[in-house]
Amino acid sequence: MRTPRMLAMLGLLLTAAVALGACGGDDADQASSGGGQTEQTEQTEQGGDDGGDEGAVRIEATEFAFSPGDVTIKAGEPTTVEFVNAGSVEHDFTVDDIDFKVTAAAAKTGTGELTVPEAGEYTFYCSVPGHREGGMEGTLVVE
Ligand SMILES: [Cu+2]
Numbered sequence: 210m211r212t213p214r215m216l217a218m219l220g221l222l223l224t225a226a227v228a229l230g231a232c233g234g235d236d237a238d239q240a241s242s243g244g245g246q247t248e249q250t251e252q253t254e255q256g257g258d259d260g261g262d263e264g265a266v267r268i269e270a271t272e273f274a275f276s277p278g279d280v281t282i283k284a285g286e287p288t289t290v291e292f293v294n295a296g297s298v299e300h301d302f303t304v305d306d307i308d309f310k311v312t313a314a315a316a317k318t319g320t321g322e323l324t325v326p327e328a329g330e331y332t333f334y335c336s337v338p339g340h341r342e343g344g345m346e347g348t349l350v351v352e
Contacts, residue, residue: 264286
């Protein structure tokens with residue numbers, strides 16, 4: 210008489226324990242790993258996009274123009290400037306307000322890194338004599 214009852218109770222306890230354990234496990238998995246993975250994926254994608262699009266700018270120089278004439282970067286963010294000289298004489302990319310200059314010989318590419326802490330519009334130009342007057346001037350927009 211006692212043995213069957215104890216077995217029955219044990220069975221109930223085991224069933225309850227398994228059911229509770231299974232439910233608890235599912236909830237925990239969905240809450241922690243499911244939510245965590247989603248957040249991590251979003252952060253990684255956003256970070257990658259930001260770095261690729263806004264962490265670098267490419268400016269081309271010819272006689273006597275910059276392309277593009279207006280360059281936009283983000284305030285406070287380190288930005289790599291790739292200055293491609295597609296012309297046949299030396300050119301440079303100079304921004305007096307932030308004391309920045311990248312020079313590139315004919316058919317060469319110069320690179321430099323700048324961080325502009327304050328938003329605003331800064332004039333850039335080529336400091337080779339006569340080039341600014343010839344049209345090598347543009348606006349660096351920091352936002
Ligand atoms: Cu020039």
